């Protein structure tokens with residue numbers, strides 16, 4: 052198994068970017084706030100260009116792709132410079148292509164059956180999505196009990212207000228969410244606010 056993705060940074064921003072020109076100031080704002088990992092989703096046409104811009108200009112930011120749904124996406128994002136891929140669900144094809152391309156993959160799970168599939172595939176780190184709707188921290192505590200070697204990154208409904216409840220669980224080294232990188236902040240170029248929210252999240256995670 053490759054090195055842990057979830058122990059790199061306790062807070063992983065989920066970025067929906069509409070203009071690849073925003074990538075560089077965004078990456079600099081995240082780094083200024085102490086965030087060293089970013090997930091750029093493929094939900095917009097600008098996603099691939101943003102990954103490429105960040106991977107080229109800011110190697111100190113560990114950039115990956117989110118909303119990776121099919122194996123072809125893995126090729127596209129790795130060619131653009133992504134160092135990991137995140138999916139909302141578990142796809143054997145995505146995991147296999149990620150392994151073949153030498154990048155970490157974080158499949159999404161919502162049930163114990165999906166966790167059993169993940170265990171069978173040798174996966175040790177998963178995204179728990181959509182965390183809030185699935186029962187929040189209590190659901191992860193219940194699932195982590197039988198899956199003793201699994202670590203979880205909750206995503207979906209995680210916020211500045213509840214992130215500490217998730218990180219208090221030993222099986223949760225990192226949380227992810229979009230609150231630090233709200234698309235409105237990007238559209239208005241409010242990079243100082245991105246840095247402020249990032250720094251507050253890192254403080255909360257470490258404190």
Ligand code: 3PG
Nearest residue numbers: 065206207208209228229
């Ligand atoms: C994800 O893709 O992980 C979620 O959409 C992020 O959810 P949030 O917007 O509730 O943080």
